[in-house]
Amino acid sequence: MSSNALTLGDPLLDQEHAELQRLIDVLQAAPPDAALAALDALKAHAALHFGQEDGDLRRLGGANATCHLDEHAAVLRSLDEVRAVLERPQPPADLVGRLAAELSRWLPEHVQAMDAGIASVRTRERFGGAPVQLTRRSAS
Numbered sequence: 001m002s003s004n005a006l007t008l009g010d011p012l013l014d015q016e017h018a019e020l021q022r023l024i025d026v027l028q029a030a031p032p033d034a035a036l037a038a039l040d041a042l043k044a045h046a047a048l049h050f051g052q053e054d055g056d057l058r059r060l061g062g063a064n065a066t067c068h069l070d071e072h073a074a075v076l077r078s079l080d081e082v083r084a085v086l087e088r089p090q091p092p093a094d095l096v097g098r099l100a101a102e103l104s105r106w107l108p109e110h111v112q113a114m115d116a117g118i119a120s121v122r123t124r125e126r127f128g129g130a131p132v133q134l135t136r137r138s139a140s
Contacts, residue, residue, distance in 0.1 A: 005108035008119035016049045017111050024107065028100035035096045036086055043079045050076065056118050068114045075106075 006017040023042040030038040050072035057065040082099050085091050 006111050008111065008116055010119035010122055013111075013115060013119050013122075016045075016052075017107065017115070019045055020049060021104070021107060024100050024103045027096060028104070030096065032093075032096075036083065039079060039083055039086065039096070043076065043083070046079065047076060053115070053118055056121065060117075060121060064114075064117065068117075071110065071114065075103075 006021060007014045008017075020042075023038070023045055027035070027038040027042055054069055054072060057068050078099070082095060085095060
């Protein structure tokens, strides 16, 4: 995944998204005896991050905000559901890997499709304009 997929030009959001991906990577690499701790760390960070975004979303309102709020709630619910399965005797061996892979696929899409609006609003409120992001094109 390109690091550009997680950046929006809002330093706080960009840092939070990088930390989410780092914690997803830790979960992916966690041995079975460390999976619960890795999942708990990811959930704690996600809940904090989503809570901060959710405040902005509630203030902004609208159908897009509702969808975004619902998506955050669904991710947190999924983390809780996986945790419950991991606490059972003999959970599926591939459960954590599948969750981490799905979250790694989901996060860049979520950032670019949904969080970009929050970054734009935050930047307009702070500076009176939208964030500008410069990227280097690769020579083909």
